[in-house]
Amino acid sequence: MLNGKVLSNPNKSDICKMNHAQSNNIICPVITLNEFRKRLNDTGATELLILVDENTRKYCLPVLFKLFPELNEAAVFELPSGEINKTLQYCESVWQFMSARQFSRKTVVINLGGGVLCDMGGLIAALYKRGVVFYNIPTTLLAMVDAALGGKVAVDLMPFKNQIGLFQSAEALVLHPEFLLTLPKDELISGWAEMLKHALISDDAYWLNLIAQNPENIQISLIEKSIAVKANIVKSDPMEQNVRKLLNFGHTVGHAIESYYLTSDSPIKHGHAVALGMLVEAQISHDLGLLSHYELAAIGTNITKLYAFPSDLCEHIKALFELMLNDKKNSGGQVKMVLIEKIGKAVFDQNVNFVVFQKALKLVTEKQAS
Ligand SMILES: NC(=O)c1ccc[n+]([C@@H]2O[C@H](COP(=O)([O-])OP(=O)(O)OC[C@H]3O[C@@H](n4cnc5c(N)ncnc54)[C@H](O)[C@@H]3O)[C@@H](O)[C@H]2O)c1
Incomplete structure (x- = not known):
């Protein structure tokens, strides 16, 4: 039984307008919080979806909301943490959630988490309606220096690592090393x-x-x-x-x-x-x-x-x-x-x-x- 949890489900929100031109570059820019703020202000997104796991919901989401109060109205979906849960089934639970709410191709996905979340969230975004924009906000050291950068998104096909995946870049990696304080x-x-x-x-x-x-x-x-x-x-x-x-x-x-x-x-x-x-x-x-x-x-x-x-x-x-x-x-x-x-x-x-x-x-x- 899947236990992905929906934390909030606002009505279609147009709080942000994103640039939907999906980058063909595998290397995305690494941007600061200020640059991300500018991008959020310029977005044309019809929906915003923040993906978290139970730890990043607890430790990082409040920080993100404090930094970006405009994100408070975004939909939040909690995936279970851990490599064992980096599976297609959990991707499907997010796609079901997005589809049930008629999230469009102009949805922007924000992956707030470690490498597992960024790998999975990237695949979720890359495949939903043939691809929506996503941002990686890495919260582990490993994701900051490696997983959130370089355009590889994937899930495991147990027991094989990253067996199902794509080359697809995030729109940007938002670097905020302070997230490491709780790691x-x-x-x-x-x-x-x-x-x-x-x-x-x-x-x-x-x-x-x-x-x-x-x-x-x-x-x-x-x-x-x-x-x-x-x-x-x-x-x-x-x-x-x-x-x-x-x-x-x-x-x-x-x-x-x-x-x-x-x-x-x-x-x-x-x-x-x-x-x-x-x-x-x-x-x-x-x-x-x-x-x-x-x-x-x-x-x-x-x-x-x-x-x-x-x-x-x-x-x-x-x-x-x-x-x-x-x-x-x-x-x-x-x-x-x-x-x-x-x-x-x-x-x-x-x-x-x-x-x-x-x-x-x-x-x-x-x-x-x-
Ligand atoms: N795509 C790539 O190029 C690439 C490169 C390297 C690794 N990876 C993948 O990355 C994954 C490993 O990533 P990881 O090491 O970040 O593991 P992870 O995503 O499982 O995170 C580790 C743990 O830290 C918790 N956590 C995350 N941020 C936190 C914070 N700020 N405070 C407290 N707890 C926090 C998470 O909930 C989790 O329990 C593997 O699946 C690996 O295959 C991908």
């Missing part, structure tokens, strides 16, 4: 993993800067730096034909770990799974002669101090590899990974077989246990 520590650490990834694939100086910082006390300049790294890569390859694949470092193994534990009693957060994935993929990079022992050790030290492997991981190596075989980046029945040659330089489309994966996974888990 739990392990969610900050989760987002931190994507920032480490940005450094590892593109910028050794950024890596040195990051590892000297405290992820619980993040400077806005670092958020902006990570946004810039992602934006630059996506700009040069919006549809992930080549260099955009680099952003998947840590994700081939990471998604398999996240998927495997998704329905368990102890699901693993996306960023934590990516961090563990980066450890394994760095080990593979070393084992295949790409990455030096010295840099592998530096990556290992800095990741293992923040992220821990589930104790039973090595019991599921075959199942994990099976999941990896379904990864979207594969071709020709081969698992393709992003590997790193050195900190700040990565390569994509590297074939990795089961034996190599098994050896690396065993090694990194043993190292962490010792």
